[in-house]
Amino acid sequence: MPIRRRTPLGWKQLVHSKGRLAVATAGVAFAVLLIFMQLGFMNMLFDSTVMIHRQLNADIVLVSSKARDFANPGTFPRARLLQALSTPGVADAEALYVTSRDWIKQSSNDRGERGAMLLLGVRPDFKAFRDPEITAKQHLLVETGAALFDRQTRGDYTAFRAAIERGERPQTELGGRTVTLVDTMQMGSTFGAEGALIVSDQSFFEFAINRNPGAPSVGLVRVEARRDAEAVAAAIRARLGGYDDTMAMTMEKFIEHSKIRIQQESPIAFIFSFGAVIGMLVGLVIVVEILSADVHDHMAEYATFKAMGFTNRALLGVVFEQSLILSVAGFIPGLGISLALYALVRSTLTMPIAMTLERLLLVLFLAVALCVISGAIAMRRVAKADPADVF
Amino acid sequence: MPASSQPVVVIAGLSHSYGSGATRRQVLFDLDLTILPGEVVFLMGPSGCGKTTVLTLVGGLRSVQQGSVRIAGRELLGADEAGLIANRRNCGFIFQSHNLHRSLTALENVRMGLEAQGRGLPADADERCRRILAVVGLEDHATKRQDQLSGGQRQRVAIARALVSEPTLVLADEPTAALDRQTGHDVVALMRRVARERGATVLMVTHDNRVFDLADRILEMEDGRIVGSRQGDSPVPHAGAGHRLEYTT
Ligand SMILES: Nc1ncnc2c1ncn2[C@@H]1O[C@H](COP(=O)(O)OP(=O)(O)OP(=O)(O)O)[C@@H](O)[C@H]1O
Ligand SMILES: [Mg+2]
Numbered sequence: 001m002p003i004r005r006r007t008p009l010g011w012k013q014l015v016h017s018k019g020r021l022a023v024a025t026a027g028v029a030f031a032v033l034l035i036f037m038q039l040g041f042m043n044m045l046f047d048s049t050v051m052i053h054r055q056l057n058a059d060i061v062l063v064s065s066k067a068r069d070f071a072n073p074g075t076f077p078r079a080r081l082l083q084a085l086s087t088p089g090v091a092d093a094e095a096l097y098v099t100s101r102d103w104i105k106q107s108s109n110d111r112g113e114r115g116a117m118l119l120l121g122v123r124p125d126f127k128a129f130r131d132p133e134i135t136a137k138q139h140l141l142v143e144t145g146a147a148l149f150d151r152q153t154r155g156d157y158t159a160f161r162a163a164i165e166r167g168e169r170p171q172t173e174l175g176g177r178t179v180t181l182v183d184t185m186q187m188g189s190t191f192g193a194e195g196a197l198i199v200s201d202q203s204f205f206e207f208a209i210n211r212n213p214g215a216p217s218v219g220l221v222r223v224e225a226r227r228d229a230e231a232v233a234a235a236i237r238a239r240l241g242g243y244d245d246t247m248a249m250t251m252e253k254f255i256e257h258s259k260i261r262i263q264q265e266s267p268i269a270f271i272f273s274f275g276a277v278i279g280m281l282v283g284l285v286i287v288v289e290i291l292s293a294d295v296h297d298h299m300a301e302y303a304t305f306k307a308m309g310f311t312n313r314a315l316l317g318v319v320f321e322q323s324l325i326l327s328v329a330g331f332i333p334g335l336g337i338s339l340a341l342y343a344l345v346r347s348t349l350t351m352p353i354a355m356t357l358e359r360l361l362l363v364l365f366l367a368v369a370l371c372v373i374s375g376a377i378a379m380r381r382v383a384k385a386d387p388a389d390v391f
Numbered sequence: 392m393p394a395s396s397q398p399v400v401v402i403a404g405l406s407h408s409y410g411s412g413a414t415r416r417q418v419l420f421d422l423d424l425t426i427l428p429g430e431v432v433f434l435m436g437p438s439g440c441g442k443t444t445v446l447t448l449v450g451g452l453r454s455v456q457q458g459s460v461r462i463a464g465r466e467l468l469g470a471d472e473a474g475l476i477a478n479r480r481n482c483g484f485i486f487q488s489h490n491l492h493r494s495l496t497a498l499e500n501v502r503m504g505l506e507a508q509g510r511g512l513p514a515d516a517d518e519r520c521r522r523i524l525a526v527v528g529l530e531d532h533a534t535k536r537q538d539q540l541s542g543g544q545r546q547r548v549a550i551a552r553a554l555v556s557e558p559t560l561v562l563a564d565e566p567t568a569a570l571d572r573q574t575g576h577d578v579v580a581l582m583r584r585v586a587r588e589r590g591a592t593v594l595m596v597t598h599d600n601r602v603f604d605l606a607d608r609i610l611e612m613e614d615g616r617i618v619g620s621r622q623g624d625s626p627v628p629h630a631g632a633g634h635r636l637e638y639t640t
Binding site for chain 2: 006007009012013015016298300301304305306307308309310311314387388390391
């Protein structure tokens with residue numbers, strides 16, 4: 001005999017008290033939103049630390065063994081670059097100089113505020129970046145003091161951008177010297193700096209007088225065609241064997257290494273996880289409160305159902321059903337608002353915040369877990385409903 | 392003895408106490424009671440004499456402490472939770488305050504009587520529910536919730552819910568308490584009729600002398616004991632009804 005589905009009692013109870021359903025849904029949505037924003041910002045931060053790495057036109061990277069993040073890569077002796085260059089399989093090796101410098105933001109209202117920029121120095125005739133736009137404009141850097149300006153720089157740079165578009169060459173002060181913005185490029189901002197400037201290696205030493213050609217920040221190594229980068233990196237490491245001041249690793253390893261480093265060394269992961277946990281707790285408190293109130297209101301009905309022959313398990317199923325409904329009902333608006341806020345952050349802060357499928361599934365899982373835990377807490381009272389109380 | 396005349400309820404030496412230690416208080420004393428199939432038995436007596444306690448023990452809503460309670464051949468003394476639940480499924484309950492679920496329609500409430508059986512709903516569940524709602528005169532009210540029903544209608548839904556699973560025994564505790572005279576009488580008459588049609592036995596607690604004409608047998612309790620039994624004013628007493636006792640107020 002075909003079996004009919006049982007009456008969706010949990011659902012019926014929830015929709016019967018709409019106010020309660022709305023509050024619980026809002027609670028879950030809030031928790032979901034908070035977790036999405038925390039995870040989003042955290043991952044954006046980790047991602048942004050390797051955004052410039054991804055821009056670099058290199059198979060293998062040399063970097064100081066004391067390197068921290070990209071804005072503070074430290075330096076290593078230029079001799080290591082030459083050692084790498086003489087390793088079989090290496091096609092070429094060039095130096096990239098990196099530092100952070102304050103500059104005067106010639107903002108449209110001319111207040112002359114200061115801001116921190118990431119300064120990248122490279123030989124103008126060397127293709128150090130993957131983006132063909134940068135390669136095409138690098139010849140402009142031959143002139144001392146000339147810089148390519150990252151048009152995604154955070155803050156109000158409409159005046160600079162407009163001037164460059166008109167074909168002008170706006171000037172401002174960088175590290176106490178005059179910098180000329182000859183054109184724009186796209187790098188994307190990082191947390192540490194508002195934006196980036198690319199200059200020639202010669203100009204770099206003008207702006208950073210404490211730096212010299214003998215101490216580059218990053219070595220960009222390219223391997224010959226059909227060479228395995230991992231094997232060549234190992235060969236370079238063998239060649240550098242005696243010197244522990246420099247690390248050689250493939251680009252993928254470099255990106256991975258940098259991400260792990262910031263995750264381990266900064267309190268960022270902890271801070272953002274803490275925020276996500278707070279979101280969970282707030283959601284938990286609200287949902288426990290709502291489900292408990294619903295159970296409380298229906299104690300007489302639950303006792304009646306038990307008297308009629310319902311098992312405890314069947315009635316716990318009602319609360320469980322409510323938990324699942326609330327998790328999905330809260331997740332959907334929570335996800336919607338998060339996506340809208342992500343888009344807002346992308347457009348106003350030009351930060352690469354994006355939803356990933358893994359994060360979506362993770363937060364859905366957390367939302368379900370939150371509701372099921374709340375349900376389990378609220379359920380304990382259902383077991384206490386005494387069928388003998390019904391008369 | 393043919394199976395059909397096996398007693399539905401056999402209570403022997405039933406005692407019950409509430410509380411423990413110093414606050415322990417015995418409320419039932421050495422009760423004996425036998426009810427035959429199809430009988431409609433009313434239980435009456437002053438407040439606090441233990442009527443509801445008897446009903447909860449017979450229904451398997453409480454564990455039997457001492458004495459024997461056999462319902463349709465099932466011994467409830469020492470029964471585990473599964474045994475109690477099986478007994479509950481074999482009983483239809485009608486409560487003083489109808490206890491319908493306020494989020495559910497009349498039809499859905501009745502259907503809970505079938506879902507309580509724990510076997511999954513049969514395909515003709517809704518049809519059966521509609522049929523019994525028609526029997527209690529509520530075919531046009533199937534989609535109404537309790538706040539759209541009168542007190543008498545709610546009690547009729549409760550009757551339908553109690554009887555839809557065709558229980559052996561119907562247990563009712565003052566089902567007329569919240570109803571006016573005529574409605575109360577109608578509801579009990581209906582319960583009696585539906586129970587009769589389905590071969591169910593009825594044990595009902597009531598103070599309400601306005602419905603005594605609907606009983607086959609009336610038992611009187613006092614201080615945890617059955618102190619009297621008489622035939623009801625029912626025009627057609629059941630064959631198995633007990634002997635007539637003088638009943639004095
Ligand atoms: N759960 C309980 N715990 C302790 N004592 C109880 C409990 N239930 C009932 N009693 C006591 O047991 C006695 C019998 O109660 P019971 O409810 O069976 O009486 P009753 O005849 O149904 O009364 P009423 O007509 O008022 O409904 C009363 O003195 C009551 O106070
Ligand atoms: Mg009572």
